[in-house]
Amino acid sequence: MARQLIAETANRRVYRDGDKAVKVFGKNTPNSEVLNEALITVRIDETGGIRVPKILDVGVEKSGEWAITYEFIEGKTLQELMDENPDRFDEYMEQMVDLQLSIHARTCPLLNKLKDKMSRQILEIEDLEPANRYDLRTRLDSMPKHTKLCHGDFCPENIIVKDDGTMYVLDWIHATQGNASADVARTYLLFCLKDQKKADRYLELFCQKTNTDKRYVQSWLPLVAAAQLSKKRPEENELLHSWLDVVDYE
Numbered sequence: 001m002a003r004q005l006i007a008e009t010a011n012r013r014v015y016r017d018g019d020k021a022v023k024v025f026g027k028n029t030p031n032s033e034v035l036n037e038a039l040i041t042v043r044i045d046e047t048g049g050i051r052v053p054k055i056l057d058v059g060v061e062k063s064g065e066w067a068i069t070y071e072f073i074e075g076k077t078l079q080e081l082m083d084e085n086p087d088r089f090d091e092y093m094e095q096m097v098d099l100q101l102s103i104h105a106r107t108c109p110l111l112n113k114l115k116d117k118m119s120r121q122i123l124e125i126e127d128l129e130p131a132n133r134y135d136l137r138t139r140l141d142s143m144p145k146h147t148k149l150c151h152g153d154f155c156p157e158n159i160i161v162k163d164d165g166t167m168y169v170l171d172w173i174h175a176t177q178g179n180a181s182a183d184v185a186r187t188y189l190l191f192c193l194k195d196q197k198k199a200d201r202y203l204e205l206f207c208q209k210t211n212t213d214k215r216y217v218q219s220w221l222p223l224v225a226a227a228q229l230s231k232k233r234p235e236e237n238e239l240l241h242s243w244l245d246v247v248d249y250e
Contacts, residue, residue, distance in 0.1 A: 020056060021072040024065050034058070034066040037173040040111065041068075044172050047108050047149065051168040053160075073168045079156035090201070096156060097205045099167055100187070104180040106149045114150055114178025115140055118223055121230040128226070132244070136226050143179060143220070150176050150183035155190045181212065185220035189228060189243075193236060 152174025191199030225243035
């Protein structure tokens with residue numbers, strides 16, 4: 001069976017090759033980033049209790065590009081199911097939040113700390129005034145320190161649902177240990193970039209299930225917006241900068 005391209009971004013391509021999924025990284029991708037993704041994925045798998053596609057191989061393609069080979073999980077993304085069955089949106093959203101809570105219930109002590117990563121990302125923002133950068137990092141430092149497992153890019157596109165309803169979570173490269181509400185704020189941001197109504201429903205469900213004050217999650221929004229700005233995606237700038245404006249510069 002010939003390889004079939006199933007997903008593509010600016011610097012990586014994912015192919016199906018029989019019962020395997022091969023993620024090929026662009027030649028400009030640092031070797032350390034590829035190996036780090038493989039290491040994080042293995043550590044998450046060893047944590048237990050979370051279904052993660054197993055890594056079968058890490059190597060270099062004939063093209064000279066690095067690749068990670070995973071077991072292929074047959075199913076649809078949760079985003080595809082939401083799009084195909086809009087009448088079941090609340091059901092799917094509840095399943096998604098429950099899955100995220102099961103992730104937050106675990107720890108993985110060898111992962112990088114979320115606050116350290118966000119601090120570095122804030123420093124990388126070139127168009128941020130030094131005073132604003134200082135205030136953001138001061139605000140970040142004052143936030144409660146937790147050690148919960150955080151996915152870092154938790155969204156319906158990164159969840160594969162098998163025919164029997166079993167869910168697998170993909171793309172753990174951004175995983176860290178830290179505050180669950182920061183992880184939730186990040187997911188909320190990803191929803192907001194596409195659909196504010198769905199974003200609000202997601203946040204409402206999380207706060208209901210965890211008895212968390214919505215304002216506490218919202219207090220992370222300027223910080224996750226700043227971290228997202230470091231990715232330099234012009235189409236997101238307007239929304240992200242509007243979130244930076246809610247920082248309380250006392």
